[in-house]
Amino acid sequence: MSAKTPVESTQIGLIDDSIREVNTALNRGEAVDHPPGPIEAGRFHDGGPLKRGRSALFWDESFLWGIIALNTLSDLAFDFRPINADEIKQGMLEGYDIFIVPGGWARQKARALGEGGKECIRNFVRNGGSYLGFCGGAGLALDVKEGLSLVPLKRMDVRDRVPNFSGPIHVYAQEPRHPLWAGIESPSIFHVWWPSQFMYCKAESIKVLAVYGDPADDFFVADLNAKDINNSRTGWEPWEKEYGIRLDPINIKGEPAIVESSYGRGKVVLSYIHLETPDDTTGHLALFNLWQYLVSNSPSRSKDMGKACTKGLSSNRCVAISLDALKYADELEREMEDFVSFGIRNFLWYRRNGWLLQWKRGIMGLEYSTVYLMAKEIRKRIEERVQDGLHGSCEISRRLRSILNDSRQFLSMAKELLIQERYAMNTGKLHRFASPIQSIQVLRERLFADAMGTGGICRKLLVSMDGVLRLLF
Incomplete structure (x- = not known):
């Protein structure tokens, strides 16, 4: 059958x-x-x-x-x-x-x-x-x-x-x-x-x-x-x-x-x-x-x-969300979309479905997919709950402003890493777990700490985004 x-x-x-x-x-x-x-x-x-x-x-x-x-x-x-x-x-x-x-x-x-x-x-x-x-x-x-x-x-x-x-x-x-x-x-x-x-x-x-x-x-x-x-x-x-x-x-x-x-x-x-x-x-x-x-x-x-x-995390519906938070979330999502387009035009990945990338062997594709999806989720949930009459700062807008700054550092370094990895692919010197090219290894360690992506700037960014999502449940 x-x-x-x-x-x-x-x-x-x-x-x-x-x-x-x-x-x-x-x-x-x-x-x-x-x-x-x-x-x-x-x-x-x-x-x-x-x-x-x-x-x-x-x-x-x-x-x-x-x-x-x-x-x-x-x-x-x-x-x-x-x-x-x-x-x-x-x-x-x-x-x-x-x-x-x-x-x-x-x-x-x-x-x-x-x-x-x-x-x-x-x-x-x-x-x-x-x-x-x-x-x-x-x-x-x-x-x-x-x-x-x-x-x-x-x-x-x-x-x-x-x-x-x-x-x-x-x-x-x-x-x-x-x-x-x-x-x-x-x-x-x-x-x-x-x-x-x-x-x-x-x-x-x-x-x-x-x-x-x-x-x-x-x-x-x-x-x-x-x-x-x-x-x-x-x-x-x-x-x-x-x-x-x-x-x-x-x-x-x-x-x-x-x-x-x-x-x-x-x-x-x-x-x-x-x-x-x-x-x-x-x-x-x-x-x-x-x-x-x-x-x-x-x-x-x-x-x-x-x-x-x-009890539980789903008790934050009363958290105030300002239009400033929506502005920062818009910028975050837009810059993440630009990053995904960067990878597509450099033949490093494509959109496998609406929530996941399919990437070439040797790059940290799952980590990039995760950052991208979390940014989109933050934007979606803020848009659902933003209060039209509320302007100025709020806890979520303060956090998002910090996340936006961290993400710009992350994306800038990630683009440099990906271009170097793109070159290494042509020389046969690219591997997820270790690279003989020192500049690639240095960038990977700063961004991800190790081959499993459990630390570095990426983890700091994910934890910060996760904290905002908790406030939005």
Whole structure:
């Protein structure tokens, strides 16, 4: 059976509309016994009504992936609140049914939580809460040095995995009767964005819900389109020799993509698939299915609902926003758009979709994509909330003025770095992790600190932008 893509589906538009309609009704306290469209209620509650449920979305160290998750959950009318590490340490997970952790570096998330925050999450799940992690959020739950050890799984060694793949891929059900697959054919096309891989062990406590199949159109490994390489005479072997890593997607076929386990009284679902990907209606239906499944297995936490409703990052709607803030946000977005155009005309990247760049091997494309998207998100949210009669300074305008100055320094240095990297590409001396050209290495260290982009001017800028976004929730 061929996979059904969102474009081919006759249900396009119906899925998101149906999810939104159901969630809106549930949020109003209405019973939904016969949901519309493709939603199959009977798979969750033995034929009973769907449940509302509430989720806490972990915000710290998520950046681009936090924005993607927040916008998808909001658009589909899920009942959730962003929450940060300090609030977790204060016990604010109580009153929620599901703790959702978006993508981003698991190590950075663990550092933000500290041992106290990690233990609060363990207690939440141990006492019946559910954990749903995407990509880096899945990595945070693993049994590794910085992890939560919610599941007896580790990461596959980087030498054994395909370390850099992204885009749409066919996914097969391993547990076709699991509620995850309600209304979804197997195989179906989902999206991954540079995930790690599970070092799978056959433990009784681990249930594999989905495995990878063949790549779909627009699936990339590094900066190579998988379909084009598969159709070429050269194949993957010479590319793997040149890049020095595994590239052939045959190596991920049959590998676990979504797994489930238990921890105490709670359930843990870890997905290297980004079910929250924008415009991925199949992923959104799977997300809705998992939400209902996890809520149905969660003990009643209604006594703590008031606590959950009034706390979390979504309590800043009264923050004053002036026209000056909109002016600075306009300038920030305009200069970021100019930077993206700079990369396009120098053949360094192109717009892969409405929120992500596709870049050439060796440059810090994900970091540039993240800065760009966060600038656009700030501009969008300020425009939604600016008060026409308010002029002069406000906290957000002061922060944005500082961000604008920092971004100009960042973009100026980044353009210089990219031009030098463009030249190095022609000489065969460009690599993401190290460069024999000293001027390139110096600029990279100042901008990003290391090859993983976890520091430098870029991080300072991202943290500042993240702080403004928190005020806008």
